[in-house]
Structure formats: C-alpha cells, structure tokens
Amino acid sequence: MGTILCSYGGNETVSAEESEIRLSEPYGGTSTVLIKDKVCSHCGCVEDDVDDDLIVQKELSVLKRPSTAKILDALIATGHTDASMERASKNEMTKAALMNEILIKEHVIQN
Ligand SMILES: [Zn+2]
Numbered sequence: 001m002g003t004i005l006c007s008y009g010g011n012e013t014v015s016a017e018e019s020e021i022r023l024s025e026p027y028g029g030t031s032t033v034l035i036k037d038k039v040c041s042h043c044g045c046v047e048d049d050v051d052d053d054l055i056v057q058k059e060l061s062v063l064k065r066p067s068t069a070k071i072l073d074a075l076i077a078t079g080h081t082d083a084s085m086e087r088a089s090k091n092e093m094t095k096a097a098l099m100n101e102i103l104i105k106e107h108v109i110q111n
Contacts, residue, residue, distance in 0.1 A: 006040040013042040016049065023059055026103060027074070028067030033059045071099055 004014040016036045024030040033056060036049035 004038055006038075006043060006045060007047060008045050009040065009043045011040060011042040014038050014040045021056075023056065023063060025060065025063040025067040027070035028063035028065075031059050031063055075099075 003012055004016070005012060006014050015038075017039050018034050018036055020032050021035055022030055022032050035052040035055060038047045038049055039045075
C-alpha cells in the first residue's frame with residue numbers, strides 16, 4: 001500500500017480507521033462488516049475507503065441469498081400458487097408487487 005493522501009489538502013496525515021456498520025436484508029437477517037474510513041488529522045476530513053463499496057456489496061449479496069429463499073417460502077405459505085409465482089417470474093413488476101404485498105402483510109402481523 002502506498003501513502004494515502006488527503007483528497008482535499010494533499011497531506012500525508014491520513015490514517016485508516018475501522019468502523020463497523022450493520023447491514024440488513026428483509027428475511028435475510030443482519031450482518032456486520034468492517035469498513036475503513038480515511039481520516040485526515042490535518043483538515044479533519046473523513047473519506048470512505050474505495051474498497052468499502054465492494055465489501056458492502058459482497059456482504060449484501062450473501063444476505064440476499066437466504067433472503068430470497070425465505071421470501072419464496074413466505075409467498076407459498078401465504079397461498080400464492082405456483083401459477084401466480086409463474087406469472088410473477090414472467091413479469092418483474094408483478095414479482096416486486098408480490099414481495100411488497102408479503103412485506104406489508106408481515107408488517108401488519110408484527111404490529
Ligand atoms: Zn486533509
């Protein structure tokens with residue numbers, strides 16, 4: 001790793017500080033990832049590390065896998081038939097609407 005320079009002042013007084021962020025996906029649970037912030041002790045600016053996006057995207061895709069499976073289970077459990085699922089898979093808009101419907105139902109049950 002080369003020297004990190006501050007994007008604003010060009011100073012070499014930048015250090016990486018790790019911080020935890022919590023990610024969550026409906027039906028997928030939550031996960032915590034460590035990201036690095038680049039903090040300049042000269043001007044006090046804080047920047048996201050360029051790798052952070054990748055770390056977050058990766059973790060979200062891991063969370064999404066069980067999430068999708070659970071959404072499908074929920075759709076079936078709440079009486080969506082194979083036929084309606086098939087219609088949904090042919091139409092992304094319908095699929096999104098079905099998932100929305102399930103999330104609303106779940107929300108109503110929880111309250
Ligand atoms: Zn700076």
